[in-house]
Amino acid sequence: MQALENIANIRVPVIAAIEGRAHVHSDYALLASVIVAAEGATFQDVAHFSAGVAPGDGIFTTWSYRAGAGRAEAFLLNPQPLRARTAYEWGVVAEIVPNGQAVSRARELAELYLKAPEVTRRNTRVHFIQPLKERIVREVGYGLALEGASAADLVKSMRAKSEPVARKGKSA
Amino acid sequence: MQFQDDYLAAYRSLKLTRDANGVLVAEFHSNGGPFIMTAQAHTEFINAFYRIAQDRANKIVILTGAGGGVHY
Numbered sequence: 001m002q003a004l005e006n007i008a009n010i011r012v013p014v015i016a017a018i019e020g021r022a023h024v025h026s027d028y029a030l031l032a033s034v035i036v037a038a039e040g041a042t043f044q045d046v047a048h049f050s051a052g053v054a055p056g057d058g059i060f061t062t063w064s065y066r067a068g069a070g071r072a073e074a075f076l077l078n079p080q081p082l083r084a085r086t087a088y089e090w091g092v093v094a095e096i097v098p099n100g101q102a103v104s105r106a107r108e109l110a111e112l113y114l115k116a117p118e119v120t121r122r123n124t125r126v127h128f129i130q131p132l133k134e135r136i137v138r139e140v141g142y143g144l145a146l147e148g149a150s151a152a153d154l155v156k157s158m159r160a161k162s163e164p165v166a167r168k169g170k171s172a
Numbered sequence: 173m174q175f176q177d178d179y180l181a182a183y184r185s186l187k188l189t190r191d192a193n194g195v196l197v198a199e200f201h202s203n204g205g206p207f208i209m210t211a212q213a214h215t216e217f218i219n220a221f222y223r224i225a226q227d228r229a230n231k232i233v234i235l236t237g238a239g240g241g242v243h244y
Contacts, residue, residue, distance in 0.1 A: 003214065006221035010233055017236040024209045032235060047209070103197070103236050110195045110232040121231070
């Protein structure tokens, strides 16, 4: 959560360039004002639901903010990768570029943004990120409590499974 | 007040390079290849993004992943 807040507190335009697999912490990328993705890029959330943990650390808040809650929920429950093209249709990705060109396109955009006066650049970022920042502060503490409890339960059930049969027999 | 840019080379999992125009590219990586998330990396990011946000020499920030990936 602190990492998310610190990215949200970057007061200059942030661009994310996704070249391949954004399969962990794509919430970081969704804090960018603009996401450029290569044609072959994919998004997935391998660290939460499919790994047995509730997606409470900001991944739901950021996806739900950018794509809408329905799409975010389906994405986070789906163990399959999401194509860049679909993320573009959802409005999460701003531009699709040929493979290998995400960073160079991000640099082009940076050059374009640098033409604006400094305070304009800074204040535009601050204004754009404000509603998402509010949601992070409001939602992610609770989400992390839910995620933590689910992770603790997962560990408990894994330990129970790995207990030797003899010990289980004794206690029964 | 001038902030030091000693943080630019301080992280194992985040390669920071800034050009003359102040465009900072923050590249997630593990040993130069696709980034694999670890607890240490997470701690680094908290510090790195704080320092990046504080440093007025950064005019634009580009986030990206080395070798085309951020995963486990």
